[in-house]
Amino acid sequence: MKLLIETERATLHYLPNTNAILxxxxxxxxxxxxxxxxxxxxxxxxxxxxxxxxxxxxxxxVIGTDLSVWLKTEIIPKAIELGLKxxxxxxxxxxxxxxxxxxxxxxxxxxxxxxxxxxxxLEKAQKWIMEKxxxxx
Numbered sequence: 118m119k120l121l122i123e124t125e126r127a128t129l130h131y132l133p134n135t136n137a138i139l140x141x142x143x144x145x146x147x148x149x150x151x152x153x154x155x156x157x158x159x160x161x162x163x164x165x166x167x168x169x170x171x172x173x174x175x176x177x178x179v180i181g182t183d184l185s186v187w188l189k190t191e192i193i194p195k196a197i198e199l200g201l202k203x204x205x206x207x208x209x210x211x212x213x214x215x216x217x218x219x220x221x222x223x224x225x226x227x228x229x230x231x232x233x234x235x236x237x238x239l240e241k242a243q244k245w246i247m248e249k250x251x252x253x254x
Contacts (some may be wrong), residue, residue, distance in 0.1 A: 121161050126150045129158060135246045137169035137205075138162055139239075145178030152184075155192045162199045169246045170196065173207040173239060180217055189221055203249055205242035206235040 118139070122129040126146060130139040138158050161167065193201075208214045215235075222233045232249050236242040 122154065122157055124150055124154070127154055129154055129161065131161060131165050131167065132171070132243070135169055135171075135243050136165070136167050136250075137171050137203075137243075137246060138165070138167050139171045139173070141173040142175070142177035144176060146180065148181075148184060151180070152187070155188060159192065159195055159199065162196055162201055166200065168200050169203040169205065170201055171205045171207065171239070171242050171246070174214060174218075175207060175209050177214075179213050185217060185221060193221075202232065203246055204233040205246055206233075207237070207239050207242050208235050209237070 119131040119133070120128065121131055121138075126144045127140060127142045127150060130141070131137075132139050138161050140154055140158060158170070162170070206218050208218065218235050234242075234245060236245065
């Protein structure tokens with residue numbers, strides 16, 4: 118695991134074993150940090166030729182509609198253009214997070230992401246990505 122960015126609220130890593138960018142929220146997200154890390158994530162998708170993204174949102178808090186719309190309309194389409202194929206979300210069973218994830222999932226699977234799922238652990242998310250890589254090979 119290679120540390121790319123570290124802030125008070127979140128970290129961004131590159132995981133070579135799954136060719137994924139990992140965003141881990143340590144504290145509740147604020148708009149500036151949210152936008153900064155996803156924007157920087159695009160750069161690291163390109164630099165590392167990553168085809169998967171993992172977000173650990175267990176400590177992220179509730180994300181407002183404006184930020185989720187920005188993610189769906191600005192970031193995810195650009196990530197797809199850069200070769201992103203899979204998104205794995207690590208989350209706890211929170212009704213607001215399920216709504217947030219399902220709302221994004223509907224749009225991204227229509228927009229080019231072949232696989233998007235949520236998990237209760239990072240290990241399960243990484244295993245799923247490796248299985249999808251084998252299935253596509």
